[in-house]
Amino acid sequence: MNAYETINLCQPNGEKSCCACCGLFNFRDISRENLSRFLDGGASRSSSLIATGHITDQGDGHVIRDKTSYICPHQGLIYNKRPGCLLHPHYRNSSMRNDSFFGEKICSGFLCPAHTRLTTEHKKTIIELVDDWYFYSVAIIDPDSTIWLLQLLHDRYPIALQRESAVRKIITECLTVHSSHLAVYPGPIFFYSESEYNVSKENFSILSNNIDQEQNEIIAVIEKNL
Numbered sequence: 001m002n003a004y005e006t007i008n009l010c011q012p013n014g015e016k017s018c019c020a021c022c023g024l025f026n027f028r029d030i031s032r033e034n035l036s037r038f039l040d041g042g043a044s045r046s047s048s049l050i051a052t053g054h055i056t057d058q059g060d061g062h063v064i065r066d067k068t069s070y071i072c073p074h075q076g077l078i079y080n081k082r083p084g085c086l087l088h089p090h091y092r093n094s095s096m097r098n099d100s101f102f103g104e105k106i107c108s109g110f111l112c113p114a115h116t117r118l119t120t121e122h123k124k125t126i127i128e129l130v131d132d133w134y135f136y137s138v139a140i141i142d143p144d145s146t147i148w149l150l151q152l153l154h155d156r157y158p159i160a161l162q163r164e165s166a167v168r169k170i171i172t173e174c175l176t177v178h179s180s181h182l183a184v185y186p187g188p189i190f191f192y193s194e195s196e197y198n199v200s201k202e203n204f205s206i207l208s209n210n211i212d213q214e215q216n217e218i219i220a221v222i223e224k225n226l
């Protein structure tokens with residue numbers, strides 16, 4: 001584990017959290033409305049599957065992005081209506097995740113590429129400035145786009161970083177732009193390993209040469225809010 005991994009990106013505080021590695025962003029429809037509806041149904045879905053002993057893939061029957069990946073039924077809304085694991089030892093018997101698809105060891109130990117891509121400063125910045133779970137998750141699943149945005153602010157618009165209310169608004173609006181581009185792209189947008197992410201990110205990352213239009217949209221958002 002390197003130094004950057006010591007910051008918890010999964011549940012950094014009571015305001016926001018992420019469930020991307022549980023498969024949340026594998027639905028083709030990654031709109032806030034669709035993902036919120038799925039999370040909202042988590043408690044009853046999880047309880048009924050526990051009763052039957054099933055570990056049904058929630059991707060079955062839905063249009064999904066990565067057919068080789070699993071969407072866990074035990075994702076739901078935890079305290080403060082943020083995403084989380086309904087089988088987490090905080091809420092359930094400590095061994096209950098052993099019966100889930102991934103099992104306790106993977107569920108509790110996995111760290112996504114954002115943990116190594118983002119520097120400590122990047123992590124602190126998004127934790128401090130992004131309180132909305134949906135936009136926070138977007139910042140996590142495509143860390144190189146997050147880095148591009150933070151670097152752009154640092155290099156070209158340092159004044160924005162000195163005004164907290166302005167930079168909060170800017171980052172939220174920029175992540176809104178990026179989420180709308182991710183929503184249009186039909187393929188996988190979350191990857192479990194850095195090597196997979198490196199190969200595929202050119203399809204959706206802001207750094208891609210094909211996404212000049214998105215870069216321009218983001219610059220317009222920043223300049224409008226300065």
Ligand code: SF4
Pocket residue numbers: 009010011018019020021022110111112113114140
């Ligand atoms: S995708 Fe990353 S930040 Fe999100 S819950 Fe999984 S390991 Fe944590």
Ligand code: SF4
Pocket residue numbers: 021022072073074075084085086087088097100101102103107108
């Ligand atoms: S059981 Fe594992 S994969 Fe399922 S919601 Fe919990 S942490 Fe995520």
